Amino acid sequence: MKLPKLTIGKFTADLPIIQGGMGVAVSLHKLASAVANAGGIGVISTAGVGWKEPDVNTNFNEAHDRALKRELESARKLTKGIIGVNNMIALCNHAEMAKVASQNADIILAGAGLPMNLPAHLVEGSDTALVPIISSHRAARIICKTWTKRHCRVPDAIVVEGPLAGGHLGFSYEELKEYEKYSLEDIVVKVIEAVKPYEDMSGKKIPIIAAGGVWDGKDLAKFIKLGAAGVKISTRLVCTHECDVSPAFKQVYIDAKEEDIVLIKSPVGLPGRAIKNKFLEAVEKGDKMPFECPFTCIRTCVPADSPYCIALALINAKDGNFDEGFAFAGSNAYRCDKIVSVKEVLEEITKEAEAALEE
Ligand SMILES: Cc1cc2nc3c(=O)[nH]c(=O)nc-3n(C[C@H](O)[C@H](O)[C@H](O)COP(=O)(O)O)c2cc1C
Incomplete structure (x- = not known):
């Protein structure tokens, strides 16, 4: 069975696969455009995007605005596919980053905090699709309720990020110790139920995307069978030629x-x-x-x-200085064993998923 396409707002990707945004400077224009060219949705992370600008220490906001604009322009030169921006609400400049993204990105994905006011940060007339990243059905409900009341809209999609993801996580330390209790599969099903009344009320489909520990086509097929519209993958895409990191x-x-x-x-x-x-x-x-x-x-x-x-x-x-730093990674990072191309990864996942959907 062929994989379904993924529609978010007015954008449709051939594959139901979003590349997760990875800061600092792990997912920039090269990785994002390669994923978009391979049929998925590529995502540039705003976290520390301006760190190389000469005035970043004295002019943080402008340096980041400039760098994000440049990353988006560079991605656009390399692909005609769909390009999103990952914007963490925990960042001091998240409103500013959303404004910049709303002028040239197709999609803004916002997590690390509940993006209650995200719709208010876009420039007037922007049709950039908005996708909150959450880790519970309660958070999905709060966002749908607040956006309906405050902003007269519902999210264009919702990413559900489970406890096996990399980077900052939307669970407490105690919850993570017993992560079997918080399986991504259960949370995805609960979120699909939680958004249903808002889909009925708005007449709009809210696609649900599963993330965190998604590795292969079998994982993708499993979430499609559960009712998700697609998956978001990060860790597996780090060990690709196109990933922007060292x-x-x-x-x-x-x-x-x-x-x-x-x-x-x-x-x-x-x-x-x-x-x-x-x-x-x-x-x-x-x-x-x-x-x-x-x-x-x-x-x-x-x-x-x-x-x-x-x-x-x-x-x-x-930059490869591990004496004074460390790498964020999802729970599957140990499964990376060689550097491959983004196209190879997405083709392999697609083939496996299509075979698993036949079963
Ligand atoms: C190196 C790395 C950096 C990340 N940086 C960000 C980030 O800047 N913003 C964010 O929302 N999520 C970030 N994440 C989380 C991912 O985007 C993603 O949602 C999650 O890791 C998905 O699980 P997976 O890595 O198992 O595929 C990061 C993950 C990794 C591995």
Whole structure:
């Protein structure tokens, strides 16, 4: 059976696959355009997108606006496919980033906090589709209710991110310890039920996308059978030629064993999933890495109380400096064993999914 296409707002992708946004500078225009060219939806992450701008320390907002505009323009030159932007609500400049994205991105995906006011941040007349990323049916309901009341619209789709994802997670440490209780499959089914009244009320379909630990075509087929419209995949796309991050970062994924994928307490106050290394072990032992806060980039971060600066740690890792940084990764990172092309990954997933849908 052929895979269904994925329609979000006025955009239709040939494959029901969204590439997850990955900061800092892991998913920029190269990865996003390659995914879009292969038939999926490519996504540029706004987290730290302006870190290379010469004025980033003194002119944080403008530096990021400029860099995001440039990434979007570069992606547009490489593809005619669908390009989205991942915007974390925890970022201090998320409203500004949404405004920039609403002028050139097809879709904004917003998580790491509930994007209650996202529709208000777009430029007038923008038809950029809006997709909240949530981790529970309660959050889906709150967003649908608030957007209906406040903004007279419902989301164009919703991403449900389960406990096996990488980066910052939408669960407490306690919930993650018993993650079997919070299976992505259960949450997806509950979210589909929770949005139904809002689909009926608005007359609009709200496609539900499953994310977190999705690896192969069997996973994709499983979520389609459960009623999801598609999946969002990040970790598997790091070890591709087109991924924007340094070869050293990709090698850390290839070298990782299952036991190296760990939960950490991020200085931003959320749990995260990452690949264990000397830097994280030192932090766990209580070492402090003093820093001058150059950006104040995350709303919940209190620099004076943080053992290290997460933005700097992720920037260092992106460039391959793992003495002063670490790699975020999903629970499947240990399954990466070689660098391949995005096209190969998406073709393999599609073939497997189509075979699994026949069963
Ligand atoms: C290296 C890395 C960086 C990430 N950065 C972000 C980010 O900037 N914003 C965000 O919303 N999610 C981020 N995530 C989460 C992913 O976008 C994605 O939703 C999740 O990891 C999906 O699970 P998977 O990695 O198992 O496919 C990141 C994940 C990884 C692995």
